[in-house]
Amino acid sequence: MKTTIQNLKGFRDFLPADMAFQNWFYQNLKEVSQSYGFQEYEGPTVEPLDLYAAKSGEELVKKQAFTFEDKSGKTVALRPEMTPTLARMISQNENDLTFPVKWFTYGRRFRYESPQKGRGREFFQWDIDILGPDNPEADGEIITIAVNFYQKLKLTPSEVKIKINDRKYLESRLKEVGIPNDKISPLFKIIDKKDKVDEKIFKEMIKELSISDGQIDWISEILSDKKGYERSDWLKSIYSYLDRTGVLPFIEFDASIVRGLDYYTGTVFEGWDAGGNFRAIWGGGRYDNLTSDVGSKNKIPGVGFAMGDMVMEEVLKFYNKYPSLDVNKTKVLVTIFSPELFDDSLKLSLKLRQSGVNCELYPDPNAKLDKQLKYADKKGIPFAVIIGPEEVASDTVMVKNLKTQSQKKVFSNSITPMING
Amino acid sequence: MKTTIQNLKGFRDFLPADMAFQNWFYQNLKEVSQSYGFQEYEGPTVEPLDLYAAKSGEELVKKQAFTFEDKSGKTVALRPEMTPTLARMISQNENDLTFPVKWFTYGRRFRYESPQKGRGREFFQWDIDILGPDNPEADGEIITIAVNFYQKLKLTPSEVKIKINDRKYLESRLKEVGIPNDKISPLFKIIDKKDKVDEKIFKEMIKELSISDGQIDWISEILSDKKGYERSDWLKSIYSYLDRTGVLPFIEFDASIVRGLDYYTGTVFEGWDAGGNFRAIWGGGRYDNLTSDVGSKNKIPGVGFAMGDMVMEEVLKFYNKYPSLDVNKTKVLVTIFSPELFDDSLKLSLKLRQSGVNCELYPDPNAKLDKQLKYADKKGIPFAVIIGPEEVASDTVMVKNLKTQSQKKVFSNSITPMING
Numbered sequence: 001m002k003t004t005i006q007n008l009k010g011f012r013d014f015l016p017a018d019m020a021f022q023n024w025f026y027q028n029l030k031e032v033s034q035s036y037g038f039q040e041y042e043g044p045t046v047e048p049l050d051l052y053a054a055k056s057g058e059e060l061v062k063k064q065a066f067t068f069e070d071k072s073g074k075t076v077a078l079r080p081e082m083t084p085t086l087a088r089m090i091s092q093n094e095n096d097l098t099f100p101v102k103w104f105t106y107g108r109r110f111r112y113e114s115p116q117k118g119r120g121r122e123f124f125q126w127d128i129d130i131l132g133p134d135n136p137e138a139d140g141e142i143i144t145i146a147v148n149f150y151q152k153l154k155l156t157p158s159e160v161k162i163k164i165n166d167r168k169y170l171e172s173r174l175k176e177v178g179i180p181n182d183k184i185s186p187l188f189k190i191i192d193k194k195d196k197v198d199e200k201i202f203k204e205m206i207k208e209l210s211i212s213d214g215q216i217d218w219i220s221e222i223l224s225d226k227k228g229y230e231r232s233d234w235l236k237s238i239y240s241y242l243d244r245t246g247v248l249p250f251i252e253f254d255a256s257i258v259r260g261l262d263y264y265t266g267t268v269f270e271g272w273d274a275g276g277n278f279r280a281i282w283g284g285g286r287y288d289n290l291t292s293d294v295g296s297k298n299k300i301p302g303v304g305f306a307m308g309d310m311v312m313e314e315v316l317k318f319y320n321k322y323p324s325l326d327v328n329k330t331k332v333l334v335t336i337f338s339p340e341l342f343d344d345s346l347k348l349s350l351k352l353r354q355s356g357v358n359c360e361l362y363p364d365p366n367a368k369l370d371k372q373l374k375y376a377d378k379k380g381i382p383f384a385v386i387i388g389p390e391e392v393a394s395d396t397v398m399v400k401n402l403k404t405q406s407q408k409k410v411f412s413n414s415i416t417p418m419i420n421g
Numbered sequence: 422m423k424t425t426i427q428n429l430k431g432f433r434d435f436l437p438a439d440m441a442f443q444n445w446f447y448q449n450l451k452e453v454s455q456s457y458g459f460q461e462y463e464g465p466t467v468e469p470l471d472l473y474a475a476k477s478g479e480e481l482v483k484k485q486a487f488t489f490e491d492k493s494g495k496t497v498a499l500r501p502e503m504t505p506t507l508a509r510m511i512s513q514n515e516n517d518l519t520f521p522v523k524w525f526t527y528g529r530r531f532r533y534e535s536p537q538k539g540r541g542r543e544f545f546q547w548d549i550d551i552l553g554p555d556n557p558e559a560d561g562e563i564i565t566i567a568v569n570f571y572q573k574l575k576l577t578p579s580e581v582k583i584k585i586n587d588r589k590y591l592e593s594r595l596k597e598v599g600i601p602n603d604k605i606s607p608l609f610k611i612i613d614k615k616d617k618v619d620e621k622i623f624k625e626m627i628k629e630l631s632i633s634d635g636q637i638d639w640i641s642e643i644l645s646d647k648k649g650y651e652r653s654d655w656l657k658s659i660y661s662y663l664d665r666t667g668v669l670p671f672i673e674f675d676a677s678i679v680r681g682l683d684y685y686t687g688t689v690f691e692g693w694d695a696g697g698n699f700r701a702i703w704g705g706g707r708y709d710n711l712t713s714d715v716g717s718k719n720k721i722p723g724v725g726f727a728m729g730d731m732v733m734e735e736v737l738k739f740y741n742k743y744p745s746l747d748v749n750k751t752k753v754l755v756t757i758f759s760p761e762l763f764d765d766s767l768k769l770s771l772k773l774r775q776s777g778v779n780c781e782l783y784p785d786p787n788a789k790l791d792k793q794l795k796y797a798d799k800k801g802i803p804f805a806v807i808i809g810p811e812e813v814a815s816d817t818v819m820v821k822n823l824k825t826q827s828q829k830k831v832f833s834n835s836i837t838p839m840i841n842g
Contacts, residue, residue, distance in 0.1 A: 004512050004716025005472050008497060011465035013510050016524070019461045035774050037751040037781025037802070040440045044432035044543055045466065045529060046487075046499070051426050066467075068489030071533050076429060078467070078499075089434050091425050098799040100784050103437070108466060108529075112492050122465055133785040137763070141784060244767055295425025330458040342558070346665055353456050360458025363521050363562060364554040378519040381458070 010113070010121030020325040022124070025309055026106050029126045032149045033104035036141065038128060041103045043085035045110075049075045051084045051294065059260065064111040066121075078110035082127040082306060083263070083287065084294065090131055091296030099300070100132030109308075118278065118314040129304030131291070136234055139267045139286060139303050140241025146271065146284075146305060147247035153312075157274070159319045160281070163254035164269045167285075169232040170222070170255055177218040183209050188258045191223065195256075195279065223256040238267065263287040267303065273315055281315055282307035331419055332359040333376035337388045339365045344387050348397065348412060355416050377402050383419045431534070431542030441746040443545070446730055447527050450547045453570045454525035457562065459549060462524045464506035466531075470496045472505045472715065480681065485532040487542075499531035503548040503727060504684070504708065505715065511552055512717030520721070521553030530729075539699065539735040550725030552712070557655055560688045560707060560724050561662025567692065567705075567726060568668035574733075578695070580740045581702070584675035585690045588706075590653040591643070591676055598639040604630050609679045612644065616677070616700065644677040659688065684708040688724065694736055702736055703728035752840055753780040754797035758809045760786045765808050769818065769833060776837050798823050804840045 007013055014022060030040070052061045066078040079085060082105060090101060106126045113119055128145060130138045143162060150160050170191075171184055179187060190205045197205070206216050222228070229235035235253070242248050252272075259268045268285035272278070284305020291300040316322045334349040336342050342365040349361040360381065362372045369386065376384045386398040391409070399418055400407040410418060428434055435443060451461070473482045487499040500506060503526060511522060527547045534540055549566060551559045564583060571581050591612075592605055600608060611626045618626070627637050643649070650656035656674070663669050673693075680689045689706035693699070705726020712721040737743045755770040757763050763786040770782035781802065783793045790807065797805045807819040812830070820839055821828040831839060 005469060005509050006513070007465055007509065008467055008469060008491075008495070009493075011467055013465065013506075013513075014463035015510070015514065016460035016462055019463055022463070023461065034750045034779050037749075037754070037779060039437035039749060040444065041437055042435035042440055042443070044428055044434070046429055046432055046531075046543065048426060048429060066489075066491065068487075070429075070487065072430075074429070088426050088428065089436070092427070092434075093436065098796060100796075102781070102784070110467075122467065130784055135785050135787065137786055138784045141782070241767075244764065245771060328458075328460060329455045333458070343665060346662075350666060358455050358458060360523070361562070363523070363551055363559045364556050365558055366556065375519060375521075 008121070010115035012120055012122065017325070017327045020327045021313065021323070022309065024323055024325055025124075025312070028152050029104070029106060029128075029149060029307075032145060032152055033126075033128055035148075036102070036145055038102045038104040041086075041089070041105050042107055043079070043082070043089060043105070045079055045108055046070075046076050047079050047085060047088075049077045051088055052077060052080065060111070064113055066110045066112055080109055080111050081261075082107070082109065082125060083129070083261075083290065083302075083304070086127065086129055086131075086304075087287075087290040087294045087296075087302070090300060090302075091291045091294050094291075094296050094298060094300065100130055100138075102130050104128040118311040120310055124309040126307045126309075127304060129302055131300050131302040133303075134288060134301040136237035136267075137241055140238050140245070142284065142303050142305060143238070143242060143251070143269060144245040144247050146269075146282075146307070147245075147250045149307075150250060153316065154321050155315070155319065157249040159275070159321075160271060160273050160315065161250050161252050162269050162271055163252050163257045164229070164235070164238070164267070165253070165255055165257040166229075166232055166235050166267050167258060167264060168266050169228065169235055170258065173222045173228070173231075173255075174219065177215055177222070179211065179215065179219075183211065187211070187219075189260075191256055192258045192260050194223070225255055226253060228255050229253045234266070259283055259285055261285075263290045263293070265289060269305070271307065273318070275318075277318055278311060278315060281311045328380045330358050330360050330379070330381045332357060332383045332385055332415070333372065333379075333381045334359055334361045334385050335369055335372040335376075335387075336362050336365045336367070337369060337386060341387060341389070341392060344392050345385075348385065348387060351412075352415065357416060357419065373400070373402070385415065429542070431536035433541055433543065438746070438748045441748045442734065442744070443730065445744055445746055446545075446733070449573050450525070450527060450549075450570060450728075453566060453573055454547075454549055456569075457523070457566055459523045459525040462507075462510070462526050463528055464500070464503070464510060464526070466500055466529055467497050468500050468506060468509075470498045472509055473498060473501065481532070485534055487531045487533055501530055501532050502682075503528070503530065503546060504550070504682075504711065504723075504725070507548065507550055507552075507725075508708075508711040508715045508717075508723070511721060511723075512712045512715050515712075515717050515719060515721065521551055521559075523551050525549040539732040541731055545730040547728045547730075548725060550723055552721050552723045554724075555709060555722040557658035557688075558662055561659050561666070563705065563724050563726060564659070564663060564672070564690060565666040565668050567690075567703075567728070568666075568671045570728075571671065574737065575742050576736070576740065578670040580696070580742075581692060581694050581736065582671050582673050583690055583692055584673050584678045585650070585656070585659070585688070586674070586676055586678040587650075587653055587656050587688050588679060588685055589687050590649065590656055591679065594643045594649070594652075594676075595640065598636055598643070600632065600636065600640075604632065608632070608640075610681075612677055613679045613681050615644070646676055647674060649676050650674040655687070680704055680706055682706075684711045684714070686710060690726070692728065694739070696739075698739055699732060699736060702732045749801045751779050751781050751800070751802045753778060753804045753806055753836070754793065754800075754802045755780055755782045755806050756790055756793040756797075756808075757783050757786045757788070758790060758807060762808060762810070762813060765813050769806065769808060772833075773836065778837060778840070794821070794823070806836065 264285040266286035270280040271282040286303040288301040685706040687707035691701040692703040709722040
């Protein structure tokens, strides 16, 4: 008994129906990105591990990255995220680029995680970033783009939202209640885990940093302060921007959002579904030092987000917004009546193609007509054309509408208008 | 002194101009594939090494594949080619698929080779295949598609061609001159190297198989017989097909084409440039046993080819057919006259975008107008819009054509027709 070789756990195949979703998702994010003047770029899927070692955070680098030694003995990684590659590209080309740089990309990322619904070991992510400006309008634009994408996918504020915070704001409030400098970073790491553990465990984790009970109460209060953004000029500017672009119904301030990646320096934000059926569905923020960390001579601030395809697909399904897709782009199957008449069918297929019609010639001249028609129907091809001896003699063809099962004999040069209308 | 982290040798970055070429190349192959009724699919970029071990040929698997152990201890490979993944997908889904299957894909492949012009360690390949039919018309269609792609790229028969052969034909002719069964496969491997070594070395390599001088002369004659295809019914059928699709000017019979991959069973073909400035630029063939080798219950014959982006890009450059590309899809930059008037610019940008215009709002309200106009010019954005106090007062805007440097004051609702032509 032969065994079929299987694909690796967490790695997906894309049959044509899956691919149609990918193309639809990509087309939508591309249109939104380009409508705001962003240009598309890409990078390698393999990078030196050093690129991530600096700033991506220990969990991502040590636990989740697919790393290996290549034949030259260099330790490399399948990219777990795009921002370090972007920062590298920016710093290698900083003298030739015109800033502000506004770039987007859509490609594969790799993380060794436990596969589950909405999470695989290989997935796609949309990354979109503005590099150069350090003013809040850039952050406002990036967040507005995320909302515009929601809207393009017909997702509403009662289904999805964006939680916003600013690491600098949170840091200053924590300092106000006496948290010393050296505990800010470990405390952020605990806050990042807040929604994964219950209240009691969360408090115990903080206590381990030798933070007093009184301070812990203050921290809880800070994290649940829904109006905290009013204390920060930076966040107020972003709010004002989002108000003017009309996207505030999607926005929620949440001081407990800090993001796990070490390179964020200011604004941080996460996509969530309103029903709380998923955890954070995507995330982003401001990273003002990453390009200089990977080698740029000048400080080039950046802000952007990354959104994965797998969770978004689940969100769309959950809220009944999964699109109805055209899996087959073929308009007509040109059938072959008999091997002797193969030539006539071949010629017609060439003619149809030249006039811009996506058309398929059945690839086996010996197949029975019935089998060919079944094939067209199963593949979702809307029309089939039949050319028998009678049709050849009268320069006509029989056009069969496979949905209605009606058929009509027409002159061969009248096919195109018929199938297009 | 900081050092910039570099990308890995043989791994490319795609700045927006490079990405524009990628998108153009992909769009063209997609249109050709879909015009023939092929459906798009994709697979994982990481596969179990076993998948290739069977049939891809020792050189590809042992020398060129990026292989490593994942965290579970499984030996995996970055896919060096697509056909084994396709065969795996077909065999895993054979009961649900409607045959003939006509699929195409465009994605990354990985080979540890010495990087040089037209060759990298990570590259893209277009794969297009028909699975099911074992008749020569399927091969004819696949080869016609390759020529149609040449034509779409404006490449002519004096620049590019396709060399065709059939392994079965060559095998039968070799047997006619007394080459025994067990020497056919090693002899094929030597023939595959023919154009990489000179005549003398080639003959010595054959001699090592204990093939006599007389037989070697016969082999030379067989390999240089330009009319050999007339002795094969199979090849004659393909020629007849290619004649009827009008692509024969691109076709050349070459009995020395065998291809390096072990899984080919019949027709084999390679793209070449007519000037002989490159080696084989792409290749393909018929593989009738591969899906059953990876696990399908039924024998599912296949035929297809794989064409890489890097060599084709060099070929296009060499023959001056490299396209002129639109790197920036942005139509208008909406400048910001002063921070006080930011609101007016923001509003206009939202309005333009709603009416379907790709437009960019300069992302820093504090930048000097002059700097903003320079930015638009450098990025190749054709129009800039200026809204100063006068314009705000009169509900007008100043539209500047950055190519002609002319400018015109218009009512704000008249911008769209103006920039569209």
